[in-house]
Amino acid sequence: MFRLNNSEEFFLYNPYAEDLILMGILSNKDIANFIFSEIDEKLFYLKPNKIIFQNMRNLYLEKKMITPIALIDLLDSQQILKNIGGKKIIHDLGRLHFPMSTIEANAYISILRDKYIKRSLLKLSLILNQLVYSSEEYNQYNFEELILEFTKTIQLKSISELVEIKNLFSPTLSYLRESRDSNDNNPHVKTGFDKIDFYLHSLEKGSLIIIAGRPSIGKTAFALSLIVNICQQKRKPCIIFFTLEMSKTQIISRLMSLDSNLTNMQLIDLKLHDSSELQLKNLFPSISQAHIYIEDKDSITLEEISEIIQKAKQKHKEVDLVIIDYLQLLGKKQDNRAQEIGYITRTLKNNARQFDVPVIALSQLNRNVEQRANKKPLLADLRxxxxxxxxxxxxxxxxxxxxxxxxxxxxxxxxxxxxxxxxxxxxxxxxxxxxxxxxxxxxxxxxxxxxxxxxxxxxxxxxxxxxxxxxxxxxxxxxxxxxxxxxxxxxxxxxxxxxxxxxxxxxxxxxxxxxxxxxxxxxxxNSIEQDADIVLFLYREDYYSGLTPCNNSAEIIIAKNRNGMTGNILLQFVPEIAKFT
Incomplete structure (x- = not known):
C-alpha cells in the first residue's frame, strides 16, 4: 500500500485515491453503500486494488460485514491472497479509521474516473496511431465501434454530481416561463397542427420523435406538411431533410405543391422556368424565405448526418428541425439488425441533444399489425x-x-x-x-x-x-x-x-x-426501451379495408409521450397535393 502523501504526480492513475476509497469502504458502511452504487472495479488501475475492490463488493452483495478479517478469509479461500501482497496490505488498509464524508468520497471517485478516462483515451489514441501506419488494418477496421468507444469515454467525462431538487426549483420555473413567453428563442417548435401541439406542447428541442406507419400510408407527406407549417409560422427557419428513398427533386416539387396549394400538373402548366425570383417568392412565400436543406444521398452514414447538422448550426446559429426518411434505410443492414437499429436511434437521440434540435425519424412498422383483427398500430409493432x-x-x-x-x-x-x-x-x-x-x-x-x-x-x-x-x-x-x-x-x-x-x-x-x-x-x-421521446403512428382505415375513403381523414395516434399526454387526433388529408391539414 502507498503512503498517504501526494508528493508524486501520477498521470494515468492515482494510488492514493485508490487506497482512500478502499479505506473508506472498510471504515464506514454508509460510505460503502454510496461507493458501490457509483463505481465498479474498472476505475482501479492497480491490479491488487482491483482484486480487493471486487471481493469487497462480493461481501457487500452477500450482505456480509466488510472487515479486514472477512476480506482476508475470502481472498485466502480463492488462493489469491498472495496476488495482492499478502495479509499486510489488508491490515494496512484497515488500520486507519477515519470519518469520510460523501463529499470526500465523491471527490476521490472523480479522481479515479478522470484517470480512467485518460487511460481510455490513451488506448484509443494507440489504436488510431496503428490505423494510420497500417493500410490493411485501416481498410478492415470498424470505425463505428471506435466512435462508440470514444462516445462512451466522453460520456463518462460528463457525469455530474447529484443535485438536490430544491436547487432545481428556480431554473425549472425559469425554463417553463421562457417556454410560455418567448417567441424567437422558444425551446419548442410548433407543428402547425393545433391539436398535436396541445398534446405534445409542440416539438421540444433535444427530443427524438418517431413517426411510424405501414408503407405508403403517408409518413413522408405528413413530414413535408410539418415543414411547410413551420415555415409559415417562423421567419427563416433552418430545416434539414435527409431522404434516403426519394430524390431531391421529388421532395422539392412536393414542397412547392404544399406551399402553393397547386398540384404538380398545375405547376407545370404555369411554365415557371422563366419566372423571376420575385414571382417565385410570391408563389412559394413560406419555403422561399426558409433555409431548407435536402440531402438525398442514399448511403449516408450517421457520421455524415452529424457533420451536416453541425455545419448548418454553425452557419445559422440554430437548427429548427431535422427529418430522416426513413429509419430502416440507415446503417449497414447487418445480420443483427435489432442491435444496429438500437445503435442508430441512440445516435440520433445524441444528435438531438448535442445540437439542441428536434429530430424526426420516419419508420416502417413490422408486419405484426397485419396479423391482427384490429389493425391500429401498437408500440410493439415498432420495435x-x-x-x-x-x-x-x-x-x-x-x-x-x-x-x-x-x-x-x-x-x-x-x-x-x-x-x-x-x-x-x-x-x-x-x-x-x-x-x-x-x-x-x-x-x-x-x-x-x-x-x-x-x-x-x-x-x-x-x-x-x-x-x-x-x-x-x-x-x-x-x-x-x-x-x-x-x-x-x-x-x-x-x-x-x-x-x-x-x-x-x-x-x-x-x-x-x-x-x-x-x-x-x-x-x-420483457421489451426494449425505445430511445424516442415521442412516438406517433399514422393510421387510415381505408388502407386496410381497400374501400374508397369517404372523408379523406387520417388518424394520428400519440402512442408515447414522455412529457405529456397520449391520445388520438383526426387530420384531413388532401390527396391531390398530398397535404395534411
Whole structure:
C-alpha cells in the first residue's frame, strides 16, 4: 500500500485515491453503500486494488460485514491472497479509521474516473496511431465501434454530481416561463397542427420523435406538411431533410405543391422556368424565405448526418428541425439488425441533444399489425422485441405446472405468469397476454458461475447489479440478478461466459403490467426501451379495408409521450397535393 502523501504526480492513475476509497469502504458502511452504487472495479488501475475492490463488493452483495478479517478469509479461500501482497496490505488498509464524508468520497471517485478516462483515451489514441501506419488494418477496421468507444469515454467525462431538487426549483420555473413567453428563442417548435401541439406542447428541442406507419400510408407527406407549417409560422427557419428513398427533386416539387396549394400538373402548366425570383417568392412565400436543406444521398452514414447538422448550426446559429426518411434505410443492414437499429436511434437521440434540435425519424412498422383483427398500430409493432430460446423455462401458476417450452403457452392465453415485483422482492402473477413466434433469430448464450444459463437475442435486457442492460452491452465483470424462490430474494451472480449460440426459432412474450419476468431463474426485461421521446403512428382505415375513403381523414395516434399526454387526433388529408391539414 502507498503512503498517504501526494508528493508524486501520477498521470494515468492515482494510488492514493485508490487506497482512500478502499479505506473508506472498510471504515464506514454508509460510505460503502454510496461507493458501490457509483463505481465498479474498472476505475482501479492497480491490479491488487482491483482484486480487493471486487471481493469487497462480493461481501457487500452477500450482505456480509466488510472487515479486514472477512476480506482476508475470502481472498485466502480463492488462493489469491498472495496476488495482492499478502495479509499486510489488508491490515494496512484497515488500520486507519477515519470519518469520510460523501463529499470526500465523491471527490476521490472523480479522481479515479478522470484517470480512467485518460487511460481510455490513451488506448484509443494507440489504436488510431496503428490505423494510420497500417493500410490493411485501416481498410478492415470498424470505425463505428471506435466512435462508440470514444462516445462512451466522453460520456463518462460528463457525469455530474447529484443535485438536490430544491436547487432545481428556480431554473425549472425559469425554463417553463421562457417556454410560455418567448417567441424567437422558444425551446419548442410548433407543428402547425393545433391539436398535436396541445398534446405534445409542440416539438421540444433535444427530443427524438418517431413517426411510424405501414408503407405508403403517408409518413413522408405528413413530414413535408410539418415543414411547410413551420415555415409559415417562423421567419427563416433552418430545416434539414435527409431522404434516403426519394430524390431531391421529388421532395422539392412536393414542397412547392404544399406551399402553393397547386398540384404538380398545375405547376407545370404555369411554365415557371422563366419566372423571376420575385414571382417565385410570391408563389412559394413560406419555403422561399426558409433555409431548407435536402440531402438525398442514399448511403449516408450517421457520421455524415452529424457533420451536416453541425455545419448548418454553425452557419445559422440554430437548427429548427431535422427529418430522416426513413429509419430502416440507415446503417449497414447487418445480420443483427435489432442491435444496429438500437445503435442508430441512440445516435440520433445524441444528435438531438448535442445540437439542441428536434429530430424526426420516419419508420416502417413490422408486419405484426397485419396479423391482427384490429389493425391500429401498437408500440410493439415498432420495435424488434427481445426474444428467448424455445427451451427457456418460465413459471406458470396452472396446477403448479412448470412448462419448459414457451410454445406450450400459445394455446393457453389465460395462464398466469410469475413476475417479480422488485421493490418488495416478491413474486406476483400477471396475465400472459401474448406468446408468439417472430421467426428465426440469432441467439446468445449467457452462463453464470452458478451454472444458471439462458439463450436469448442480443437486444433483450437483463437485470444486473447496475440496472437493466442489453445482452450486447454485458461484460464479464457484470453480476446478473437471479431469483431464489426458496428464500424469496434476489442474488447477483458473476458471469462465467457470454458467447454466440445459434440461429433458431424463438418466442416472444408480452407481459402487462410488469416489465420483467423470470426465465431459467434469471430476471429479464420483457421489451426494449425505445430511445424516442415521442412516438406517433399514422393510421387510415381505408388502407386496410381497400374501400374508397369517404372523408379523406387520417388518424394520428400519440402512442408515447414522455412529457405529456397520449391520445388520438383526426387530420384531413388532401390527396391531390398530398397535404395534411
Amino acid at each position: 424488434e422485441s427481445g426474444c428467448l430460446s424455445q427451451q427457456s423455462l418460465i413459471f406458470l401458476n396452472s396446477a403448479q405446472l412448470k412448462l419448459q417450452n414457451i410454445e406450450n403457452c400459445i394455446n393457453y392465453p389465460y395462464l398466469l405468469l410469475e413476475t417479480l415485483y422488485l421493490p418488495k422482492q416478491i413474486i406476483k402473477q400477471t396475465l400472459l397476454k401474448q406468446g408468439y413466434q417472430p421467426g428465426n433469430k440469432h441467439l446468445y448464450h449467457i452462463i453464470l458461475k452458478n451454472n444458471y444459463n439462458l439463450r436469448l437475442t442480443a437486444n433483450h435486457k437483463i437485470l444486473t447489479l447496475y440496472g437493466w442492460k442489453r445482452i450486447d452491452s454485458l461484460n464479464l465483470y457484470d453480476h446478473i440478478a437471479i431469483f431464489c424462490k426458496k428464500i424469496q430474494t434476489t442474488q447477483f451472480i458473476p458471469i462465467l461466459v457470454i458467447c454466440y449460440s445459434n440461429k433458431e426459432t424463438i418466442f416472444d412474450l408480452q407481459v402487462p403490467p410488469f416489465k420483467n419476468f423470470i426465465a431459467n431463474n434469471i430476471i429479464i426485461h
